[in-house]
Amino acid sequence: MMKKISKKWFSLAIALSASVVVSAAAQAQTWEQWIDYGYPGYSETGESWRTYEYYAAHDYSYRYLSHWDRGLPRVGTATWKTDPLPYHGIYEVRVTFRASENRTPEANYFVVKDMYGNLEEHPISQLGEGVETVVLGRYEYRKGQQPYVLLDGTDDNYSDCADAAFFKLIEVLPDAVGPAVDLLLLRKEK
Ligand SMILES: [Ca+2]
Numbered sequence: 001m002m003k004k005i006s007k008k009w010f011s012l013a014i015a016l017s018a019s020v021v022v023s024a025a026a027q028a029q030t031w032e033q034w035i036d037y038g039y040p041g042y043s044e045t046g047e048s049w050r051t052y053e054y055y056a057a058h059d060y061s062y063r064y065l066s067h068w069d070r071g072l073p074r075v076g077t078a079t080w081k082t083d084p085l086p087y088h089g090i091y092e093v094r095v096t097f098r099a100s101e102n103r104t105p106e107a108n109y110f111v112v113k114d115m116y117g118n119l120e121e122h123p124i125s126q127l128g129e130g131v132e133t134v135v136l137g138r139y140e141y142r143k144g145q146q147p148y149v150l151l152d153g154t155d156d157n158y159s160d161c162a163d164a165a166f167f168k169l170i171e172v173l174p175d176a177v178g179p180a181v182d183l184l185l186l187r188k189e190k
């Protein structure tokens, strides 16, 4: 009787330690992506976006809503979308812009906040001085998902600045069917 129990616990211990090894390997994974004007994941709407070259901006330039000296209303959207994500996990999302006295007091950023594509709004003042990086948050995304940040500058006639967005893997999470479950099933069949 003792022998049977200890064998059962032994195989459970093997399975658990194997799953620890698997998740430790997964934790070592790194992934990050910048998305900027001209990249496949960048898109915009509206006729008033203009490029300004600036040494401190990501890729040395940024986009901003301009009157184009023709009285155009300064409305438009910019979207930064990732490639299909390599892992189910937690990702940190940041945006960069050049703050100045000409910018909007309320840039309306929307970021995908979960695995289902729901959005979370971050109204951010772009008044100030110099290139700023703002962390929008950390969110759980699934493998293959393409989360994005949308800057909606259609609500008023202020000038929004769109520089870049940055997504960084923080932690890999196990998929819905975890490796520990698979390993236990395999041991049982032997
Ligand atoms: Ca706005």
Ligand SMILES: [Ca+2]
Residues within 6 Å of the ligand: 036, 037, 057, 058, 059, 060, 061, 062, 063, 162, 163, 164
């Ligand atoms: Ca840029």
